[in-house]
Amino acid sequence: xxxxxxxxxxxxxxKDFFASGKTKEINFRKEQLQKLxxxxxxxxxxxxxxxxxxxxxxxxxxxVTEVAYCGEEIDYILKHLDGWAKKKPVKTSLNFxxxxxxxxxEPLGQVLIIGPWNYPFxxxxxxxxxxxxxxxxxxxxxxxxxxxxxxxVSDLISQTFDPDYITVVEGDKTVAQELLQQxxxxxxxxxxxxxxxxVMKAAAENLTPVTLELGGKSPCxxxxxxxxxxxxRRIIWGKFINAGQTCIAPDYLLVHRDIKEQLVSAMKxxxxxxxxxxxxxxxxxxxxVNSKHFNRLSEFLGDxxxxxxxxxxxxxxxxxxxxLDSVSWDDAVMQEEIFGPILPILEYDELESxxxxxxERPKPLALYLFSxxxxxxxxxxxxxxxxxxxxxxxxxxxxxxxxxxGGVGESGMGAYHGxxxxxxxxxxxxxxxxxxxxxxxxxxPPYAGKFKFLKFLFK
Ligand code: NAD
Numbered sequence: 171x172x173x174x175x176x177x178x179x180x181x182x183x184x185k186d187f188f189a190s191g192k193t194k195e196i197n198f199r200k201e202q203l204q205k206l207x208x209x210x211x212x213x214x215x216x217x218x219x220x221x222x223x224x225x226x227x228x229x230x231x232x233x234v235t236e237v238a239y240c241g242e243e244i245d246y247i248l249k250h251l252d253g254w255a256k257k258k259p260v261k262t263s264l265n266f267x268x269x270x271x272x273x274x275x276e277p278l279g280q281v282l283i284i285g286p287w288n289y290p291f292x293x294x295x296x297x298x299x300x301x302x303x304x305x306x307x308x309x310x311x312x313x314x315x316x317x318x319x320x321x322x323v324s325d326l327i328s329q330t331f332d333p334d335y336i337t338v339v340e341g342d343k344t345v346a347q348e349l350l351q352q353x354x355x356x357x358x359x360x361x362x363x364x365x366x367x368x369v370m371k372a373a374a375e376n377l378t379p380v381t382l383e384l385g386g387k388s389p390c391x392x393x394x395x396x397x398x399x400x401x402x403r404r405i406i407w408g409k410f411i412n413a414g415q416t417c418i419a420p421d422y423l424l425v426h427r428d429i430k431e432q433l434v435s436a437m438k439x440x441x442x443x444x445x446x447x448x449x450x451x452x453x454x455x456x457x458x459v460n461s462k463h464f465n466r467l468s469e470f471l472g473d474x475x476x477x478x479x480x481x482x483x484x485x486x487x488x489x490x491x492x493x494l495d496s497v498s499w500d501d502a503v504m505q506e507e508i509f510g511p512i513l514p515i516l517e518y519d520e521l522e523s524x525x526x527x528x529x530e531r532p533k534p535l536a537l538y539l540f541s542x543x544x545x546x547x548x549x550x551x552x553x554x555x556x557x558x559x560x561x562x563x564x565x566x567x568x569x570x571x572x573x574x575x576g577g578v579g580e581s582g583m584g585a586y587h588g589x590x591x592x593x594x595x596x597x598x599x600x601x602x603x604x605x606x607x608x609x610x611x612x613x614x615p616p617y618a619g620k621f622k623f624l625k626f627l628f629k
Contacts, residue, residue, distance in 0.1 A: 174348055180337060181352045184280045184307040187334040193277060193305040196255055200248060202302050202331070207244045209330040210237060210295070216322055217291055224290065224316035226457035226487075231411060236292040239569070243296055246571040246588055247303045254303075254592050265613075265627070268605040276597050277305030278379075279355035284346055284369065286361040287313035287459050288415040288509075294323060297358045297381075298336070300591025306356075307335055311349055313361075314342040315459055347372070354378050356595060360417075361385075362507075363580055381584030381594055383417075384577050385507050388534045390420035390564065391524050391550065393541035394429040401540045401562070402436035405513075406444060408538075408564025410491045413456040414511035415463075418536035418557075420564050421508050422497075423515045424524040430517050434493065438478045441491045450481065450488050458487040458510060467510035470494075473501035474514060499527075521546055525553050533557070533579035538564050557581050 192198055210217070214237055221227040221236060255275055262271040281301050285294035294310045301308045310327065312320040324338040331337070339345060343365075350357070350372035359369045360383040373380045390405060409420050425433055445452040458464040464487045471480050471492065479492030489511050497503055497514040504514060518524045528537070537556035541547060547561055557577035560567045568575050568587075576585030586594050612623060 177339065177345075177348050177352065180309065180333065180339065181280070181354075183334045184309065184337070187332070188277075188279050188307045193307060193335070196251060199302055199305055200251060202335075203244050203248055203299065205330050206295075206299070206302070207241060209326050210240055213322070213326050217319075217326075220316075220318035220322040221291065223318040224287070225412065225415070225459055226455075227412060228454045228456065230454070231456070235412070236289055239292050240295050240299070243299055243571060243587070243591075247299055247592070250589065251303055251592070254589060255305075262602060266602065266604065267610070268608050269602055271600070271602045274599040274601055275304075276599050278595055278597055280307045280309075281356040281358060281595060282309050282311065282349055282352075282354045283358045284311045284349075284361065285313055286417075287315035288412060288417065290316040290319040291323065293360050293383075297360070297586055297591065297594075300586055301358075301595045302336070303592045304595035306595050308337075309349065309354075310336070310338045311346055312338065312340065314340070314345075356381070358584075358586075358594070359383065366582070381576070381586065382582045383575075383584075383586075384535065384580065384582040385417045385509070386532055386534045386577070386581040387421040387504075387507050388418055388536040388538070388556070389524075389528050390423050390538040391521070391528075391540065392423065392425040392429065392433060393521065393539070393543065393546055394426045395542050396429070396540045396562070397542075398429070398432055398436050402433060402440045404563045405538075405540075406437055406440040406491070409513050410441070410444070410455070410511050411565070413458060413489070414491075414513075415456070415459060415509055416565065417509075418565055418568055419509075420513065420536075420538055421534075422504065423513060424527065425515060425517055426521075427517045427519055430515070434477060434495075434515065437493060441478060441493075445491060449479075449490050450483060450486070455491070458489055461487065463510065464489065467508070467512060470503040470508065470510075470512050473497050473503040477515075479511070521549065525550065528554050533577070533581055535577045535581035536560070536565075536567070555579065 218229045218232040221232040258273040260271050262269045283294055283297045290313050294312050312323045320340050324340055327338045353376045356379050357373050358381045363384045366382045366384045370380055445455050449455045467489055468482050474494045474497035477493040477495050479490035481490040492512045494514040533555045535557040537559050539550045540562050558567045571588035574585035574590035575587040576582050
């Protein structure tokens with residue numbers, strides 16, 4: 171853990187590096203992205219090992235959701251960076267003739283990236299790609315709850331970059347708070363809404379802009395007109411990947427009464443198909459991150475009736491994939507984000523009632539609707555608000571480099587992925603450049619006799 175003076179020195183060293191102007195060169199940024207891609211490739215086995223030690227994350231999931239994801243994003247940025255970073259000419263009002271106008275894209279400077287524990291590798295690396303692409307220096311603070319991955323990220327970054335450019339500061343919330351005392355040009359935070367408020371307060375002291383990637387209860391609505399088997403499969407996959415510890419996992423199901431029984435039995439079948447008769451023995455099922463979360467989640471199992479699952483093992487921090495029936499909004503499981511392998515099921519008779527239940531609560535990070543009916547799809551899109559939506563599947567809107575990812579309202583502010591990452595860490599500087607070969611006196615005092623021209627300004 172770095173002492174307070176070391177943190178200050180690290181911050182200052184990066185400010186000096188940024189002032190050298192090196193990071194503003196597009197070729198420099200591209201080289202750093204390529205170096206990082208190579209490092210991730212070289213470290214691939216260590217990354218998946220660390221994720222296994224911290225979360226029991228199956229190797230397949232680790233590669234798909236953490237490693238390959240970074241590679242794809244780097245390739246996309248490299249392909250588009252020249253175009254994104256170019257000066258952008260825009261029109262100029264005739265009132266200022268002769269002049270031309272353009273937007274210069276400049277890096278913000280030095281940024282702080284604070285990460286959570288559930289996808290502890292990619293949730294600090296993907297924001298970093300945007301910071302690099304936009305020409306910034308960065309300090310990363312990975313989550314202390316996944317210590318192996320935190321150490322791995324620190325090793326990988328220190329082997330790849332000059333610490334005056336990009337570095338990792340490991341530690342718990344006291345370190346995070348020490349970092350938050352420093353003056354950054356942007357803070358990119360991923361984690362809980364409660365800590366998001368602390369981060370935003372600290373940032374306000376320095377008027378530092380923030381991106382807050384938060385969480386919340388993401389609903390999954392199922393209408394009767396769906397392909398039952400595919401729907402069940404897609405819901406179970408999205409809920410139980412990483413043992414439900416996914417910010418955009420379906421938190422709870424709102425299912426139409428007419429289809430509930432069939433959907434439940436298809437989902438039970440799916441759980442058996444994915445994880446076997448005893449998921450505790452499945453190599454494809456992750457564990458709960460620590461005993462605090464294990465205990466928190468275990469309490470929820472007392473709410474409602476368990477349809478399938480419910481088994482736990484404190485020592486291995488195992489909680490079986492669980493479907494929970496007969497829950498109400500008053501139950502603890504419905505009062506906070508679950509963030510674990512428990513799926514409560516509520517039923518409704520009319521889509522309007524499902525929409526009303528969603529709208530009575532904070533805007534979710536993700537929303538899922540299963541329905542083939544275009545009118546119903548439009549109705550949900552029009553009448554609810556959410557950070558992002560997948561129709562007829564779960565999770566996958568997060569995986570597109572073309573779609574900005576982020577929350578709205580209490581689920582967060584700002585967005586990233588692809589171009590949105592570049593924009594998050596870039597200042598769009600507006601420039602008007604006047605010429606000297608003409609200077610019409612119309613706008614200068616004295617104004618007497620010039621009022622008749624105002625009608626052209628405001629018609
Ligand atoms: P957390 O807020 O507890 O921790 C995240 C980071 O904040 C860690 O690095 C931690 O050290 C730091 N931190 C903790 N307490 C702090 C404090 N008092 N002051 C300053 N820093 C502090 O979140 P978590 O438990 O790691 O993650 C779970 C939450 O994150 C869930 O709500 C989940 O939905 C959300 N999440 C959101 C996204 C997204 O992309 N929107 C992704 C993953 C997780």
